[in-house]
Amino acid sequence: MxxxxxxxxxxxxxxxxxxxxxxxxxxxxxxxxxxxxxxxxxxxxxxxxxxxxxxxxxxxxxxxxxxxxxxxxxxxxADGSSLRLGRSWTPASMIETCPNQDDTSYIDFRAANPAIDYFPRKVWGQLAKQVCNQASDIIFSYSHPLGLTELRQTLSKYLHRYRGVKCHPDQILITSGATQAFHLISQCFKEQNAEIIMEDPITYEIRNLFISAGYSIYPIPVDQKGMQTHLLPPTTSCKLIFVMPSHQFPMGGVLPIQRRTQLIQYARDTHSFIIEDDYDSEFTYEGSPVPSLQGLDPERVIYIGTFSKILSPGLRIGYAVLPPILTHHFQRQKWLMDRHTSSLEQRILARFLEEGHMERHIRKMKKIYRKRRQTLISSLKQEFPYISILGQATGIHLVADFANVVFTSLLTKQILQEGVKIYPVEDFALQKGGHLKQIVMGYGSLSPEIIKEGVYRLKRAIQSVS
Ligand SMILES: Cc1ncc(COP(=O)(O)O)c(C=O)c1O
CATH class of the missing domain: 1.10.10.10 (Winged helix-like DNA-binding domain superfamily/Winged helix DNA-binding domain)
Incomplete structure (x- = not known):
């Protein structure tokens, strides 16, 4: 077709x-x-x-x-005109990955957007003023590439308490968002014919980042429980395995323990490292968040976190928790890349964590996001009684499976004409054809009223095409 x-x-x-x-x-x-x-x-x-x-x-x-x-x-x-399936892909259009932030005329169900209007401006502003007025001059100078000791100490306690991460503060490297952590990994493990095992489907950004760094991708399909670890190749030269065990993006699965242990055993047997992207598990609405994979094997797992969802993507602060054997190499790369992440912002963030503002902010946001999620699910069920909602009740997005609606580019365009942006899962898939009736819907940045309106317009667009 x-x-x-x-x-x-x-x-x-x-x-x-x-x-x-x-x-x-x-x-x-x-x-x-x-x-x-x-x-x-x-x-x-x-x-x-x-x-x-x-x-x-x-x-x-x-x-x-x-x-x-x-x-x-x-x-x-013609024969032989396609790229080899299951191995390498050209980067998806960079336009898709660089949203136009000024374009507010659409109801945008983009998964990455948190509620930036709830950024704790007042507290952050007060802390920024204090840091600026009270910190010694050294804060304005060059600093250590791993990041401020104060932030790394606080973060190691926080991660242990909330995510079961086991690390010494010196294993933490503060980065400019999770994106820079992935970039550092791609540089540190770069070799000729480098390959990385990844979940399929996966975000454009992460896929493009590794492809641009010269990697080819070995995709492992995900199901409702995340990466299907029994499909890992029996032997591999891959040194990296990328996984989102707490909330797979986009499908939303949580990796069960049997698959976690299988994955770790696989990494041990093949002498590879697991990259654990833990981007949004702070917001879990049913039960409690599953502890990190890193806690099961701190020597094999590079744990990546970000403040983009909890606080704001504009801050550009993330971190990598590294196995001790990798810290020296990574801090050298970080120094070569940009010296270090802004010390001022790091200090403000450290105070924000130390003084308990983070916990309060997460509690508040959880309530807001839970309501948005419920509104989205009930509106979808009302307008499309036949759909199913996939994935764990976590984070700020979900996947809706429409059973009998195929999200072709024609339909997506029609939906856009109704002023709504949706994101077909098929666009995130490396092996095509398995997700034609599913869309990713982010609800983090949309008020309940806007969500209802968006779903109503979505229905109008689908009806007009069918
Ligand atoms: C799966 C996934 N991991 C990590 C990130 C965070 O990236 P950053 O911290 O660079 O903003 C995102 C952002 O949207 C994401 O979708």
Whole structure:
């Protein structure tokens, strides 16, 4: 099946738009070798452009070997024109990964957005003033690449108490968001033909980061319980395994203990390290958060955390808890990359934790997010009684499975025309075809009223297409 959408307001010629969309579909195996694609006349009629425009795009694709035409039989996808499945992917469009923050005209169900309007401005401002007025001059100078001792000490206690993380403060490296921690890992483990095992589906950002650093990806499909560890390859040269055991993104599964132990045993046997991305488990609405994987084997697990969801992504503060054997190499890389993360912000954050503001803030936000989640689920169930909600009640997003609605790019565009942004799970999938009826819906940044309106508009868009 082929879906082409033409953006008539774009400066890009329509021929180019058609050419690029078919090329991408072939490269990513959405169109399989041997599959028949519509005739130029059919496609021109479907998308409402002149046949010459489509002809020109097809000519280009034929010239590059993506498709071939057989007289009287039709046009087909050529053999060997897709990227090897299960190994390497080109980065997803960077535009998707760089949201336009000024564009507030949409109801945006983007999963990464927390409630930034609830940032504790007053307390943060008071602490910033105190730090600025009272700290010794040294705070304004260069500092240690691992980060301020004060913050690392407080953080190690906090992580032990709330996440079961076992570490000495000297194993903690303060980074510019979790993103920089992933970047440091990609640099420290870089070698020729480097490969990383990752959950599938996975966020564009993390996938792109490792691909851009030269890694190829070995995907392991996830189910309702996270990574399917029995599908790990019997032998591997991968030195890294990326996993989100507390709340898989996007599917929301929590890795059961049997899979955790299997994963750790696998990492031990293959001499690899596990990257544990623990990005949002502070907000667990049913039961209590499952302790970290790191606590089971601090020598094998690189634990990554962030303050982007709890406080604000604008702060750009995250951290890596490193196995002792890696700390020296990582702190050197960090120094080479940007010396260290802002000492002023680190000190303010340390005070915020020490004085108990963090716990209070999390308690408050949990109530707000719980209500938003409930509103989203009840609105979805009211408008679409047949859907199911997937994943654990944690974090600030969920996945809705619509059973009989396929989220094609045409439908996504129609939904956008209703002023709503949704995110098909299929876009996050490395191996295509398994998540066509599912969307990721973030509720963190949306008030209950906006959520209801968004779901209502979503229904209108789906009805208009069907
Ligand atoms: C799965 C996942 N991990 C980590 C992060 C946090 O990244 P950062 O701390 O760089 O903002 C995000 C952000 O959206 C995410 O989606």
């Amino acid at each position: 082929i879906w082409i959408t033409i953006d008539r307001s774009s400066h890009k010629p329509m021929t180019q738009q058609i050419y690029e969309q078919i090329r991408e579909s072939i490269l990513h195996n959405e169109l399989q070798p041997g599959e028949r694609i519509p005739s130029t006349r059919e496609l021109a009629n479907n998308i409402g452009v002149s046949r010459n425009i489509v002809l020109e795009a097809y000519d280009q694709l034929i010239a590059e070997g993506f498709i071939y035409s057989q007289p009287r039989l039709g046009t087909f996808v």
